[in-house]
Amino acid sequence: MSTRASTLAGHVMSAPSIIALFLWMIVPLGMTIYFSFLRYNLLSPGMEEWIGFVNYKFFLTDHAFFASLANTLILVGSVLVITVIGGILIGLMLDQAIFGRGILRILVISPFFIMPTVNALVWKNLLMNPVSGFFAWISMSLGFQPIDWFTQAPLTAIIIMVAWQWLPFATLILLTALQSLDRDQKEAAQMDGAGPIAIFFYITLPHLSRAITVVILIETIFLLTVFAEIFVTTGGGPGLATTNIAFLVYTQALLQYDVGGASAGGIVAVILANIVAIFLVRLIGKNLDA
Amino acid sequence: MGAIRLENVRKTFGNIDVIPGVDLEINDGEFVVFVGPSGCGKSTLLRLIAGLEDVTSGKIMINDVDMADASPAKRGLSMVFQSYALYPHMTVYNNIAFGLKMAGESKAVIEEKVRNAAKILNLTDYLDRRPGALSGGQRQRVAIGRAIVRNPAAFLFDEPLSNLDAALRVNMRLEITGLHQELKTTMIYVTHDQVEAMTMADKIVVLQAGRVEQVGKPMELYTNPANKFVAGFIGSPKMNFIEGDYAKARDCHCVGIRPEHFAISQESGDIPATVKIAEHLGAETYLHVNADNIGPMTIRATGEVPLGEHDRIWLTPDAERIHRFDANDKALSR
Amino acid sequence: METNFKSPTGKIAYSVFAWIVGLAIFFPILWMALTSFKSEIDAVNMPPLFFDFNWTLENYTGILEQSNYFKFAMNSIILSFGSTIIGLVFAVTCAWAMAFNPTKRTKDTLLWMLSTKMMPPVGVLVPIYLMFRDWGLLDSRFGLIMVLFLMNLPIMVWMLYTYFKEIPKDILEAARMDGATLPKEIFFVLLPMAVPGIASTMLLNIILAWNEAFWTLNLTTSDAAPLTAFIASYSSPEGLFWAKLSAASTLAVAPILVVGWFSQKQLVRGLTFGAVK
Numbered sequence: 001m002s003t004r005a006s007t008l009a010g011h012v013m014s015a016p017s018i019i020a021l022f023l024w025m026i027v028p029l030g031m032t033i034y035f036s037f038l039r040y041n042l043l044s045p046g047m048e049e050w051i052g053f054v055n056y057k058f059f060l061t062d063h064a065f066f067a068s069l070a071n072t073l074i075l076v077g078s079v080l081v082i083t084v085i086g087g088i089l090i091g092l093m094l095d096q097a098i099f100g101r102g103i104l105r106i107l108v109i110s111p112f113f114i115m116p117t118v119n120a121l122v123w124k125n126l127l128m129n130p131v132s133g134f135f136a137w138i139s140m141s142l143g144f145q146p147i148d149w150f151t152q153a154p155l156t157a158i159i160i161m162v163a164w165q166w167l168p169f170a171t172l173i174l175l176t177a178l179q180s181l182d183r184d185q186k187e188a189a190q191m192d193g194a195g196p197i198a199i200f201f202y203i204t205l206p207h208l209s210r211a212i213t214v215v216i217l218i219e220t221i222f223l224l225t226v227f228a229e230i231f232v233t234t235g236g237g238p239g240l241a242t243t244n245i246a247f248l249v250y251t252q253a254l255l256q257y258d259v260g261g262a263s264a265g266g267i268v269a270v271i272l273a274n275i276v277a278i279f280l281v282r283l284i285g286k287n288l289d290a
Numbered sequence: 291m292g293a294i295r296l297e298n299v300r301k302t303f304g305n306i307d308v309i310p311g312v313d314l315e316i317n318d319g320e321f322v323v324f325v326g327p328s329g330c331g332k333s334t335l336l337r338l339i340a341g342l343e344d345v346t347s348g349k350i351m352i353n354d355v356d357m358a359d360a361s362p363a364k365r366g367l368s369m370v371f372q373s374y375a376l377y378p379h380m381t382v383y384n385n386i387a388f389g390l391k392m393a394g395e396s397k398a399v400i401e402e403k404v405r406n407a408a409k410i411l412n413l414t415d416y417l418d419r420r421p422g423a424l425s426g427g428q429r430q431r432v433a434i435g436r437a438i439v440r441n442p443a444a445f446l447f448d449e450p451l452s453n454l455d456a457a458l459r460v461n462m463r464l465e466i467t468g469l470h471q472e473l474k475t476t477m478i479y480v481t482h483d484q485v486e487a488m489t490m491a492d493k494i495v496v497l498q499a500g501r502v503e504q505v506g507k508p509m510e511l512y513t514n515p516a517n518k519f520v521a522g523f524i525g526s527p528k529m530n531f532i533e534g535d536y537a538k539a540r541d542c543h544c545v546g547i548r549p550e551h552f553a554i555s556q557e558s559g560d561i562p563a564t565v566k567i568a569e570h571l572g573a574e575t576y577l578h579v580n581a582d583n584i585g586p587m588t589i590r591a592t593g594e595v596p597l598g599e600h601d602r603i604w605l606t607p608d609a610e611r612i613h614r615f616d617a618n619d620k621a622l623s624r
Numbered sequence: 625m626e627t628n629f630k631s632p633t634g635k636i637a638y639s640v641f642a643w644i645v646g647l648a649i650f651f652p653i654l655w656m657a658l659t660s661f662k663s664e665i666d667a668v669n670m671p672p673l674f675f676d677f678n679w680t681l682e683n684y685t686g687i688l689e690q691s692n693y694f695k696f697a698m699n700s701i702i703l704s705f706g707s708t709i710i711g712l713v714f715a716v717t718c719a720w721a722m723a724f725n726p727t728k729r730t731k732d733t734l735l736w737m738l739s740t741k742m743m744p745p746v747g748v749l750v751p752i753y754l755m756f757r758d759w760g761l762l763d764s765r766f767g768l769i770m771v772l773f774l775m776n777l778p779i780m781v782w783m784l785y786t787y788f789k790e791i792p793k794d795i796l797e798a799a800r801m802d803g804a805t806l807p808k809e810i811f812f813v814l815l816p817m818a819v820p821g822i823a824s825t826m827l828l829n830i831i832l833a834w835n836e837a838f839w840t841l842n843l844t845t846s847d848a849a850p851l852t853a854f855i856a857s858y859s860s861p862e863g864l865f866w867a868k869l870s871a872a873s874t875l876a877v878a879p880i881l882v883v884g885w886f887s888q889k890q891l892v893r894g895l896t897f898g899a900v901k
Contacts, residue, residue, distance in 0.1 A: 003341070003342065003343060003344045005361065006725050007727065009721070009725065009806055010721035010724075010725030010727065011721070012721075013718065013721040014717070014718045014733070016717065017714045017715065017717070017718035017737075017777060017781060018718070020774060021740050021774065021777055021778065024740070025740040025743055028748035028752050028755070029743065029748055031748075031750075032747055032748055035750060035751065090645065090649075093642050093645060097635065098639040098642050098643075099636070104642060104643060104646040105888075106885050107647065107649065108649050109884070109885070109888045110881060111649065111653065113835070113880055113881045113885075114653065115834065115835040115855065115876060115877060115880070116837045116852070117852045117855040117856045118877050121855060121869060122653075122655070122870070122873060125866050126652070126655055126656060131670075132668035132669070132672075134655060137670060141671075164649075168649075169891070172891060172892055173892050173900050176892045211900050214896050214900050218896060221742050221744075225744040227745075227837065227841070228838065231841060246745075246746045246838075249746040249749065250746065250749065250842070253749060253753065259750050265746070266746045266748070266749060269744045269747055270743060270744060272744075273742055274742070276742070280738075281735050281738060281739055284735070284897050285731065285735050340801060342800065342801075361800075362797075362800045362801050363800065363801070363802075363803035363805075368802075369797075369798070371794045371797070371798060372794070373794045375792060375798035376795070377798075377816075379816040379817055379819075388799070388802050388804075388812075389801075392802050392804050392805075392808065393803055440802070
């Protein structure tokens with residue numbers, strides 16, 4: 001409902017962003033797809049040739065791929081479980097009338113604003129160090145041997161760090177959803193004789209289902225590409241123990257200069273992310289009344 | 291000066307003819323009300339005149355110049371929106387002054403015009419406030435003030451009273467009528483409320499599905515509705531429509547009798563009926579009756595009438611005021 | 625869904641419990657801040673020292689005297705503010721068009737923008753890296769500003785779009801009737817009304833750009849490297865300078881943590897693309 005002049009103005013004003021994003025995403029993606037069919041190594045320039053699906057074959061049959069795929073899935077899955085369950089519990093906790101709720105909320109949200117490299121180094125050196133880390137002290141105080149996290153359980157260590165970073169995000173979204181729950185509904189359930197546990201499972205959890213879906217989808221997209229935490233702490237090791245797909249592509253491209261292989265890996269990562277993205281875009285599109 | 295003439299104005303959205311083609315003549319200084327049920331295209335027609343929508347075809351002549359392709363600012367009209375559409379971040383003074391600033395008027399001129407408008411509208415004490423700190427009626431007046439200062443060829447009102455409560459609505463109705471008498475500027479006023487239309491208009495335009503059903507003075511529409519739609523829309527409670535034998539006996543497809551045009555008797559009359567519900571308002575009484583062989587009808591009696599549920603009554607319509615309609619809903623001559 | 629505690633003791637007990645949980649979550653940040661005021665020897669002391677150590681500012685003075693810390697910090701500021709300001713210009717115009725002059729394709733365009741955000745950066749790392757190399761943009765602030773701007777543009781457009789949608793179209797039309805041209809309509813009417821939305825969009829974008837650690841690590845070496853890269857350089861295991869690391873980290877996160885506290889509510893809106901309100 002508008003005039004020709006304003007419709008035209010709309011086109012003109014939205015064009016720069018659309019064109020910029022198009023160039024930023026579609027062009028490089030097209031190049032990645034093209035490179036993925038080439039034998040292309042930066043150490044042997046001028047030797048590029050079309051080799052079809054060979055890069056994919058190498059990438060997908062390499063044991064490093066399976067290891068990193070498994071690591072990626074374990075990382076994503078574990079962080080999701082921890083943050084969603086933790087987020088619901090902390091969200092419920094913060095939804096009560098408690099003293100200093102505003103400040104407490106700020107404390108709980110804070111990890112999200114810590115840059116990933118700082119997060120990784122603080123956890124690795126100050127908390128998880130087996131000799132002088134804070135956790136080592138706790139273990140010893142309780143009479144246990146300190147855990148050498150990055151040797152004995154490197155992936156677990158990464159999962160803990162990443163989960164700590166993303167817990168606030170889940171908490172904040174679930175808390176927002178909790179606060180939009182109609183009080184009358186809960187009171188009606190109480191009148192119907194429902195106890196707190198019944199209320200949680202029959203009223204609260206269904207109300208949260210949408211928010212939980214959003215948390216899962218958005219976190220998955222970011223978690224599939226966790227990079228800095230690995231880069232800073234383990235460098236993917238020991239061995240391949242903490243290499244995920246993002247890090248594997250990085251090592252192939254910028255450490256082994258294998259552009260073709262890295263591109264094939266990149267496309268695999270894009271496909272994995274798109275499987276999640278399709279669901280998310282649909283979910284968001286549904287309640288968009290544009 | 292503000293004479294507006296629409297010549298075959300059409301508007302389509304996609305494949306839908308919202309306005310299939312309207313011709314209309316609005317004279318300088320007239321108070322014209324567009325009235326019709328929601329979705330009849332009255333607001334769209336107003337927005338076409340304002341220039342907020344493009345016409346698909348046709349001419350919009352403002353003072354004999356075709357403005358159909360001109361931008362809203364160039365048409366010299368001002369508009370009062372249903373939601374008031376005040377600028378929430380500006381004071382009342384700046385809200386009223388905004389149009390003048392855009393027109394590049396000098397500070398002194400702006401000051402004078404704003405003060406003047408504020409005086410007319412009793413807003414002088416509120417000029418430094420933001421819209422958020424005003425009552426509904428005051429906001430409405432600021433919106434009108436914003437329209438006045440620009441000395442427009444015509445004012446356009448888009449259901450301006452629908453966000454006010456009932457008491458305030460009556461007040462603002464009188465204020466707007468008074469304003470029109472004082473300024474003598476052309477006003478085009480859109481409403482779905484036939485009471486507003488009847489009380490304020492010099493000329494009413496009844497619209498349905500984008501078509502003009504009838505144009506005329508309020509009492510013309512009341513006494514001589516051109517068709518069944520207008521007859522039913524103007525007047526409250528709604529006109530009773532009777533089809534079947536009763537209509538056949540009077541040589542038409544349908545007979546229309548307004549609720550206030552019946553004589554009531556407890557002994558004899560034309561139409562026997564049983565009272566279902568009696569609504570006693572003091573000054574008048576609404577009787578919802580079930581007429582034998584006809585069905586439900588509404589009767590309006592002046593004063594207090596001692597009737598209630600199950601009472602038998604006889605109704606006699608005022609023969610002078612019976613409306614007759616043909617099968618196409620067109621009014622037949624009396 | 626608030627519980628009204630029947631007795632004050634219940635509320636106190638519950639509050640104490642909640643505070644223990646909250647402090648546990650906040651602990652790594654608190655510990656980092658505490659360690660930054662310790663000497664290197666106190667920092668690795670076993671058992672850990674909580675408050676009874678010699679408070680010192682030597683780590684901070686040491687870092688601030690290292691002139692290259694300021695270079696990294698300056699880069700972080702330039703990158704995050706630069707990308708945010710450019711992004712705002714593009715996003716405001718685009719969101720205005722989409723919120724107030726929607727077409728049949730607007731919804732699809734918005735969802736497409738969202739989908740670009742879901743593209744994993746590794747998918748385009750190689751061509752971007754090669755293009756940057758060929759165009760001499762590696763390790764340049766300009767190149768990185770463009771990358772950060774484009775990376776966050778969809779979020780900015782979406783956030784502003786959801787804010788603009790809440791502004792009644794009537795008011796912009798009133799301005800049009802009042803004779804305002806399009807630029808005046810945007811500057812005098814839309815933008816002043818959208819100040820809170822624009823401010824939160826800027827804050828969230830600054831946070832995201834400040835903390836971005838994929839492109840900043842892969843496309844910089846020294847000249848354009850921001851604090852993320854500076855901190856990452858501490859990962860090499862040469863010596864144990866934990867107090868210094870903590871001080872550097874505290875300096876790197878403190879400003880953005882404060883910004884984050886102010887914009888926590890907008891985070892939900894920005895990162896969920898309006899799917900949770």
